[in-house]
Amino acid sequence: MASHLFGRSAHALPRAVAGDGCYLIDAEGRRYLDGSGGAAVSCLGHSDTKVRQAMHDQIDRLNFAHTGFFTSDPAEDLARALIAHAPPGLSRVYPLSGGSEAVEAALKLARQYFLETGQPQRTKIVARRQSYHGNTLGALAAGGNAWRREKFAPLLVTCHHIAPCYPYRDRADGESLDAYGLRAADALEDELQRLGPETVMAFIAEPVVGATAGALAPPASYFPRIRDICDRHGVLLILDEVMCGMGRTGTLFACDQDGVAPDIVTIAKGLGAGYVPIGAMLASDAIYRAIADGSGAFQHGHTYHGHPLAGATAVAVLDRLTQDGLVAEVPAKGQTLVEALTDRLENHPHVGDIRGRGLFRGIELVADRDTKAPFDPARKLHARIKAEAFARGLICYPGGGTIDGVHGDHILLAPPFIIDDAQIGWLVDTLADSLDASI
Ligand code: PLP
DSSP states (O other), X not given: OOOOOXXXXXXXXXXXXXXXXXXXXXXXXXXXXXXXXXXXXOTTOSOOHHHHHHHHHHHHHOSOOOTTTOOOXXXXXXXXXXXXXXXXXEEEEEEESSHHHHHHHHHHHHHHHHHHTTOTTOOEEEEESSOOOOSSHHHHHHOOOHHHHHTTGGGSOOOEEEOOOOHHHHOOTTOOHHHHHHHHHHHHHHHHHHHOGGGEEEEEEOSSBOTTTSSBOOOTTHHHHHHHHHHHHXXXXXXXXXXXXXTTTSSSSGGGGGTOOOSEEEEXXXXXXXXXXXXXXXXXXXXXXXXXXXXXXXXXXXXXXTOHXXXXXXXXXXXXXTTTOHHHHHHHHHHHHHHHHHHHHTTOTTEEEEEEETTEEEEEEOSXXXXXXXXOXXXXXXXXXXXXXXXXXXXXXXXXXXXXXXXXXXXEEOOOTXXXXXXXXXXXXXXXXXXXXXX
């Protein structure tokens, strides 16, 4: 059947027709193990009974009530449930329809906060080079992926990009991980001094970098130092947990493991677990108060902001993650996954790094392990591995991020939290075979 869709779907892709636990099934009846949860979305798998029931219940009650006229039980319940588990100080939730929307809202909220607190000169955003924050213009401007930005550069507001925290490539010989983490964080201090700290409104970063770096987690020292630098200069810390949040790394919020609380955090993907499009921005009480006591309202909004069906679904997802204990299983399952990856790939001549946290794992591929030289980007190795794995019935998420002009191919794994040991074993074997068949 011909496709009338724009974009990737217009190519000859198989048609997904059903989901069953960790598997997707196409129109030909082929089953695919969802080793990356799509793009770290499907944390509960594809046929969760409780979530489906909650969706039915909600749609039988109320489909839509515009937030200009009403609040709704699902939106209120979702806000309460998120705040109950949120990092300290975050007290308000703004529900949206996806990750890019959440990032846009975060950037606008930061701007409005400084307008209302008498600091209109704070307009600059600092972000990191190897990062992805979404595809809408504000989020794309914050992101550091050169390839994604290139065509649209004339439309992007200026953001200032510092180096990511990338121990595998940037740690000096003999430097401890923590010393490196502090040094990497100090790039923010240097940038603030260069820009004039009083002109900067926010620093935005993913706690564990996903799409552009393949589950790149910082040493323990990095984010506490970043928090300290932001505090000293009155700069807001925005953490983008769209990909790494909602239990993916082993705690509901990834930053819990770094011992920092941001001023604003963005979430999406795992919040709807693929059952509905939803995202959210959580903000600190201080930001909320400044606006509530100032102009009275955050000047923002989308038609589907606070959608009841999306909210009720996300409440059910959160119940599964927290009350039913699925997040609590992530550290042990993540350990099983990383041990299997290490057993099979640690000595592989083209595997440079195996990294990540929980069920968020990345493998960086190199042409030469000694020099860490990447493969020629023209080979598009990551895309070949994706295709090989897909042909074998495994979904994994490829990436060829850019850092200072150097491409590093990587593969990202983010399976549903219900994955079992046998499926983890099959995933790793199939990935390793696909890798060998692609190089
Ligand atoms: N932020 C991060 C860290 C992401 O990984 C993504 C998507 O991959 C986004 C934002 C954008 O989210 P969405 O695709 O839902 O707009």
